[in-house]
Amino acid sequence: MNKSWPKSFGFLMLVLMLALTACSGGGGNNVGNNVNSGATNAPDNQTDKDTGGEKTLSIMWWGPDARHEATKKALDIYTKQNPNVKFKPEFMAWDAFWQKLPTLAASKSITDVLQMDAAYIQEYVSRGQLEDLSDIDLSGIVDPTVIENLKIGGKLYGIPLSQNAQGLAFNKTELDQYGIPHPHKDWTYDEFFQWARDARAKLPEGKYPIGDTTTWDSFNYYQTSMGKEPIMSDGGKKFNLDKDLFLTFYQTYEEFRKAKIVPPAEKAAAFLENDPQADPMASGVVMTRGATTGSVSALEQLMPGKVGVVNLPVGPAGGGWAQSTIFLSVSANSKNKEEAKKFVKWFITDKEAGQALGLTRGIPINPEIYKELEPTLQPKDKLGKEIYDLSLDKALPFYSPAAGFSEWVDTYRKEMEAVTFGQQSIEDAYNKIDKLGKELAAKAGGQ
Incomplete structure (x- = not known):
């Protein structure tokens, strides 16, 4: 996340997003990253008790089937390398993920490890739901500038997984x-x-x-x-x-x-x-x-x-975005924080895991992993790199909804859908959207 973000692309989105996978928010016309495939395993979380010295990490993510299969392979590799650690995974489509997460947050039962998006990370940080990961040493793995740009209030709450672009x-x-x-x-x-x-x-x-x-x-x-x-x-x-x-x-x-x-x-x-x-x-x-x-x-x-x-189309200031937008975070309520931190660092550093994960979350943030992958990339994977390369020179920061603006994001979509169905004018939609946005901004500013 760039320091200039209000920091959520929900995006252009979409709602960037916008977005991956991103950003964005997403879906719809020319922007967005809503993916709607994949089944879900039974939801288990960090309240499960470990026995016999074994640890069980609950983890959830969104994505298409290719991401689900690749992630499950990576989890198997981690268990093979760390036999005392098992996983209870849950995976689903984008919409289902963001519908479920608020419920888990309300009951303080977010999984030990969860995939997090730039469109929402600040909202969950503001609620105290995510663990500070600043003590994870990423030197030589992630560019220091990238890490600084991702910090919220001087702390790191998500380990970036990839460089992404819309x-x-x-x-x-x-x-x-x-x-x-x-x-x-x-x-x-x-x-x-x-x-x-x-x-x-x-x-x-x-x-x-x-x-x-x-x-x-x-x-x-x-x-x-x-x-x-x-x-x-x-x-x-x-x-x-x-x-x-x-x-x-x-x-x-x-x-x-x-x-x-x-x-x-x-x-x-x-x-x-x-x-x-x-x-x-x-x-x-x-x-x-x-x-x-x-x-x-x-x-x-x-x-x-x-x-x-x-x-994406550009204007005088540029257009689109190209940066880290997808992360692994750790629940602030996890009972397995140290193991979870060890795992999220492993996720971006282990070469065997890197081979299994491929480009299912974008271009790996770790350049050594991408170097290992590059000779074996399929055409579908090269398209992802092409999007990134095409977007980079004109890219603007990824702007996400601010904390407390979820109602506004939903209202925006609802009012604009009414416009597309011919149920109201564009100006009427603008007035409603603008009024709510100003009210929320005044509330955020303590006015």
Whole structure:
């Protein structure tokens, strides 16, 4: 997390996010990192008693099936190296994870180790739910600058797992089929919008060049790319939703709904990312969608050889983001804190684990691990590196919702969904979203 974050991309998101896997928040149109595949094991947590000198670490994470399988292999490796340590894992999709975690937090039963996202880490730190990990020696493993940028109040609450970036995936096979040029690096928002208009003219009925968007992070990317402050800053004490840019951005999408450049609201509501039949892009309905370094491999597996990538559109100040956004954290209520700390350091340093995990959480934060992986990378993995490389030079910080803004994030999505269904005007939505944001900022500032 960058020091300038209010620090949550929930993202552009999406909601960045935005985002991986990220960020972001996520989902929807051109941003977001909501992954919705994978089953769940029975939830067990740190309240289970260890017996006979053995320790049992409970751990939970979100992600697609590829991440689930890779993580389970890594846990087996740790147990092989440390026979006295067993795991009780729980894994699920993005939405399910963030629906479950508040319940665990309320009962102080968060798992010993949990995957954490930049969009939410500050919120759980502010609640006292995460352990300070500053005493874990990461010298020679993680760049000191990266560590400093991730600290909250001078302390480290998450061990970064990867360098991640938000980009845009596109169906290069179908674009070629219909004579539509591929998106290019560092395209501006004006170029992006015009590309969508031009592509619409060449696509048959029932296919759309881009998706619609209802998440706060997708607009925040636009606002910050134009050189404006992020919507939330200073821990949520400052709120700045630029009305002129808001109207310009969403009036463009209103035009696109009328011109069938984006799918109708009813169809968009049924999309489910990374589902073979319901994914907007893999199903062949939409030609583009948001993807991160860590999540694009799942899309490539659904449509092998057909996926191209590009960075998000940029403005005068740049655009998108490229940085650490996914972490392993330790519960402040864990009864196995020392073993949990040992494990999270091992997770980013052990070469055998690195081979098992691959790029399922993005480009490994440890350069030695990536060097080991590079010669064996598959095309789906190289796409993740390509997103990162394309995004890096224009990337802005990853801005996340401030603590206490979850209601605002939900309200934003709800009000913008009402706009897409034609139930209210863009200006009415702005007024409601802006009013709540200002109220929350005043509350955060003690006014």
